[in-house]
Amino acid sequence: MTAYRNAMQLGDWIVTTDNSGGIGEKMDDLVAVPDQITARFAARVALLEQWAAGAEPAAVLLHNFSGDASWDRYCEGIRDVFDEIGAAMPPISGSSETNMSMRQSAVAVTLLGKQTVESSESTGDWYTYGTPLSGEEVLTKGSEIASLTVLDEARRSGLIQRLWPVGSSGILAEWRAITEDPNRLVTSPLDGTCSAGPSTVVLLQMDSEKRAEAKHHFGSLLHPLK
Missing domain, CATH: 3.30.1330.10 (PurM-like, N-terminal domain)
Structure with missing residues (x-):
């Protein structure tokens, strides 16, 4: 990584x-x-x-x-x-x-x-949290934007291992950056090529054993990446 x-x-x-x-x-x-x-x-x-x-x-x-x-x-x-x-x-x-x-x-x-935390190798499942939004959507669909409060609580509690913001390049491009594979594909219920504007969606890596806790913490905006 x-x-x-x-x-x-x-x-x-x-x-x-x-x-x-x-x-x-x-x-x-x-x-x-x-x-x-x-x-x-x-x-x-x-x-x-x-x-x-x-x-x-x-x-x-x-x-x-x-x-x-x-x-x-x-x-x-x-x-x-x-x-x-x-x-x-x-x-x-x-x-x-x-x-x-x-x-x-x-x-x-x-x-x-x-x-405060140095980058290191980590293992775990990857998820998206939030919805890719840009332009006027950012103003009209605020409930679909990844919450800073929720993310801050998760990182301070140790629920998440890594956090990776998604910008205008979209989920797929960021996934390829993480894996360092320009041809890597990913399956998600979200549009992988859609702009996420001001990082309305983020990629998260978490221990597979914390799946239930993560779903409870992040709610319906959390989706697995495969």
């Missing part, structure tokens, strides 16, 4: 990031949502990538290209993510583009974290 590929490791530090463009409150944005929601989902992806790399966030860098007026709203969105898991908000720093007025919103959220 490979370590999580979307994280950069610098000694004990792990760096993860996610960005959004054309999503926000500007007139020319392709998806119209509050800036707070845009930042919340970007921070969500970066946090899941921290967990996938065995790290805990210690600081946030906010890259704001939408203007000064968006800064506080973006910070509130990031705060929402840490409130969701009942964690203290890490310190935030960053920069806003104020010299040029952008016609569309653009933002990036970078998390710097300390690695």
Whole structure:
């Protein structure tokens, strides 16, 4: 098995990031949502990538290209993510583009974290938790999104061995990255090629003996991968 590929490791530090463009409150944005929601989902992806790399966030860098007026709203969105898991908000720093007025919103959220669990070989059954969603679906089908609270409880209790977020490439592409086999196939009740947007679905590895406990903890959004 490979370590999580979307994280950069610098000694004990792990760096993860996610960005959004054309999503926000500007007139020319392709998806119209509050800036707070845009930042919340970007921070969500970066946090899941921290967990996938065995790290805990210690600081946030906010890259704001939408203007000064968006800064506080973006910070509130990031705060929402840490409130969701009942964690203290890490310190935030960053920069806003104020010299040029952008016609569309653009933002990036970078998390710097300390690695607490090193990547290692593990065995167990693989599952998906959540539903692949993107665009407007993310706003209208919130009950199908993998819960950060549920995931945090599972990883802290030792229920899950590994966590691997799924993004725009879809379940099948991430499965092939995990197995390091570009031709590997997988059977799932979910669409394996559908974009999961801001990691609305994640891959989880768990001990086969904990199957009943996992089903109880994650509920109907948990599906086996075969």
